[in-house]
Amino acid sequence: MVLVNRLPSLSASHFHSSLLSRKPHSINLQNLSCSLSNKPHSSSSSSPFTEKHSLERYQRDSWLYKDPSLNFSCSLPIDSNSTREIDIALQLPELKKLLQVLKEKREIEGSNERNRGPGNVFLVGTGPGDPELLTLKALRVIESADLLLYDRLVSNDVLNLVRPDARLLYVGKTAGYHSRTQEEIHELLLSFAEAGATVVRLKGGDPLVFGRGGEEMDFLQQQGIQVKVIPGITAASGIAAELGIPLTHRGVANSVRFLTGHSRKGGTDPLYVAENAADPDSTLVIYMGLSTLPSLAQKLMHHGLPSDTPAAAIERGTTPQQHVVFAELKDLIDEVTSANLVSPTLIIIGKVVALSPFWPHYSKEAAILVETQ
Numbered sequence: 001m002v003l004v005n006r007l008p009s010l011s012a013s014h015f016h017s018s019l020l021s022r023k024p025h026s027i028n029l030q031n032l033s034c035s036l037s038n039k040p041h042s043s044s045s046s047s048p049f050t051e052k053h054s055l056e057r058y059q060r061d062s063w064l065y066k067d068p069s070l071n072f073s074c075s076l077p078i079d080s081n082s083t084r085e086i087d088i089a090l091q092l093p094e095l096k097k098l099l100q101v102l103k104e105k106r107e108i109e110g111s112n113e114r115n116r117g118p119g120n121v122f123l124v125g126t127g128p129g130d131p132e133l134l135t136l137k138a139l140r141v142i143e144s145a146d147l148l149l150y151d152r153l154v155s156n157d158v159l160n161l162v163r164p165d166a167r168l169l170y171v172g173k174t175a176g177y178h179s180r181t182q183e184e185i186h187e188l189l190l191s192f193a194e195a196g197a198t199v200v201r202l203k204g205g206d207p208l209v210f211g212r213g214g215e216e217m218d219f220l221q222q223q224g225i226q227v228k229v230i231p232g233i234t235a236a237s238g239i240a241a242e243l244g245i246p247l248t249h250r251g252v253a254n255s256v257r258f259l260t261g262h263s264r265k266g267g268t269d270p271l272y273v274a275e276n277a278a279d280p281d282s283t284l285v286i287y288m289g290l291s292t293l294p295s296l297a298q299k300l301m302h303h304g305l306p307s308d309t310p311a312a313a314i315e316r317g318t319t320p321q322q323h324v325v326f327a328e329l330k331d332l333i334d335e336v337t338s339a340n341l342v343s344p345t346l347i348i349i350g351k352v353v354a355l356s357p358f359w360p361h362y363s364k365e366a367a368i369l370v371e372t373q
Helices: 013-017 029-036 055-060 080-108 136-144 182-194 213-222 235-243 293-302 329-339 351-355 364-372
Strands: 121-125 147-150 167-170 199-203 227-230 255-260 282-287 310-315 323-328 345-349
Touching (some): 182 199, 199 213, 213 227, 235 282, 235 310, 282 293, 293 329, 293 345, 329 345, 345 351
Parallel strands (some): 121 227, 147 167
């Protein structure tokens, strides 16, 4: 049963007063149909993830783009800001229509008090990319959901588990392109929950590990919306396991530290690595750190981390397109550059990397030596 036939309530004042109060720009639809398929998506055929302008992504969200002139077939260069405005201008009419249907449905069933409360929001972690790493609870919620808001790092294989009649809305972010601001995502979640919908927010990895799930949960709870978190296997655990890297290991690493490679305001040197982050007895895992790796590596060595510390950079970990670079810390930047790694890439630094059977210098003798250091 489709969403609009089963959701009973609506009070989406926030949505109407903020997002839906916008007036779409005047747009040439023929040019628009070209622009949708012209974004640089050369990796869309090889990437397991939802690229920001891929044809597959627009087809998946086709319920938002009802105009028959949109054929997704030609090319027209356009900047990211304009693309975002076009996306939202096209989406708003369908979002308004959906909320109106829900409002009318609620009015019809308004006599039933049980149907008047807000819906729930599920923050669901989908893991690092391999759909077989989903939890059973996440799979159950995904397969039964009616409305799902999904990020770029939710893999296409995971999205293929969504029911054909469910509503999907892309709210992904990449450097230089945010299809929705975080505030707009908050309002979308709130508005559809207030409409009585059970809303699923899909996030790559774990929603509470660099996924901004905490911000969304806090916002919604302040508005009286019940939020349920379904954890996912975070990239550090999933990718390290794929490579046989123990994040902690007795006698080698007694702790693990997760860092983000992005500052809140998008600075070029966001990590502010203190001396204790250069602990040779700890494992460092850096999310989204490809662009800031040169600064990070220099800081770590400056604060005393040995330059020959084993390290790995993993692009698209746990997927068939996984690409791994192993190197000592002093050589990691050159090796990553030479391999042309792209986002998403996870970086693992620490002596435990040498315990991986894929480490180029791995041997049983070397592993024993590392353990006894």
